[in-house]
Amino acid sequence: MKRWLRLLLVVQFLFFAGWGAMLLRSHRDVHVVWLATAPVDPRDLLSGHYVALRYEIESASAAKCEVREERRPATLYVRVEPSDRTVQTAKGDVPVWHATACREDIPDAAPGELWIEGRPAERDRISYGIERFYVAETSVLRSARSGTVVAKVAVNAAFQARVVDLVPIVDPKR
């Protein structure tokens, strides 16, 4: 019995060590984009120590995705490009990226082209797996709200996105 338990411990160790190593490397030295956030329903904020985020690019129609009700793809790929819009943040002006194309199969990205993997969610939404930003108790971002921040998002070669920073917009009306 002990042999099996030791094997289990080894499996768990390898799983967490491997996953940790992959996470440490997967978004190192990759492209970074700035995404505008949209106001989010306050009830998401009840969930605790994270900022619930919604993005302008998560609207399937805004991303030009034609998702049919009767045949929903498991995965979608959305191309993002810098728009003409910039927002003023404490870290200076940053260009906001927007969605320009959408496809269901894996894109053959041209140099400089950025695609983000997502999956269809309810009601015309696309979920990119970047809808939460965990904040420590002492962080100034604890009071941040979606719509008043821009998200700095790293996108790796596998088209996976990860939020690396949230930056408050100095003048949200702009």
Place this chain on the structure above:
Amino acid sequence: MLELLLAILAVGFVAQNIMRRWKSGVSELPRALAGAEAAGIITKAQREQILAHAGQDRRVHPDAAAWLGLIAGLFVVAGASLLIATNWESIGPGTRIAAFLVLLVAIGDAAIRFSERAVGLSLLLEMLWFFLPLLGIGLYAQTFQLSGDPIRPWLVWIALTAALAWTSVRPVVAMVHTAVMVIVLFVGNFVLTDPVSVVMGSRSASAGLLAITGDLQSPAAWILTALVLGAIALQSMRLLPQSHRHHFVGVWAFWLFGVLVTSTPLQIHHTGWIVLAAVAIATSWVVVLAAFDTSLEERATSMVVWLGVLYAMTFAWHLDRPASGEVSAPGLAIVALVALGAIGGAIALPARRLSPIANWARAGKVLLVAPLVLALFFLANDVRFLWAVGIAMNGLLMLVAVALMWHGSLVHDLRHINAGVLVLIVVLVTRFLDVFGSMIQSGVGFIVAGLLLAGLSWALERMRRRLIGAQKEAVA
């Protein structure tokens, strides 16, 4: 950072001393019991029962020095926790991962070492080890800002700890693991991402790998759901204590009903078919458990649900329109199959499973089939049929209550008598409030209603005592 490392070293030193002290005083009971089981002296169930008993009774009497050591250890742990909390932002991802891996190995190794020695300590360590992968997944999600599938982390946790549930010498880990699987299954299948939107009338769906509700379902979600349902059954049958091994039938019953009434391709909207589905599933649950001759605890749950469904049908006389709504073809087929299975199962059930008296066993079968036949009237397009069913169900439920009491007095089973009295009280009080509820609006009516209720309870208690007395006399 240096103070943090010193604190962790201090915790390790204190923990090692406490472990050594504890280790020297632990009993060799589990090892001796394992040997006795291997030699065929005791059974596996007996070994588990003795271990559980020893775990409950075990008392540790550390001396003054040990207490001081324990308090000192707590201070150091509290200080280390504070240091970690205040420096959390400055602890890099690599350090967090390394610290978690060290903790995982330390707890896992300690759990393995103590698994056959100290009962109380090993259970604590096993539970810590069981929850540690979940902590790790949460830590990684927080550190690397991972959000996405809400169910996947739970499924990964279940998969990573399944072996622990199967290899633990005590059933506690298996019980918790099975309960977690049930919760994850129901949350993943049926809990909607946006329940408020459902109230507002808009479309919503469950989310994640187990999403079978709403528009986002996929074949993979159904396959995964079937695997989890199978794992729940297998684990229940193999790992849970003898008297709880068939609870999975109830889990399956509730799941099937959930699939039929939520927004899946099998959904039925017709209230009549929903009632028939509820009666058919509850009856099947009772029949299956009776067929397996299961424990009282297991059968009690199914009986309560079956009686609850019958009780709900007694309110049919309040309906003002016939049942209506759409029914999906697969949903209809499933309800029909389950209803036929319930009727066939009840008829084919060996008589001894229901009662040692042949005539009473036949009566039991009739009482199991009758609600199913009555539920068919819910499909009629005339509200008067529903009123008739409501009245008939009142009579049937009272018949069930009387039968339980009578049968209890014949086979000398006090539990049957008490259950029958309880059912009778619930039905009579409900109908009493139905009929005389309007009287309670005036002061005199309140008094009259109270007196009638007191008379009813006196008569029922007198009947219960007489039945129990008759049973005791028969036994003497």
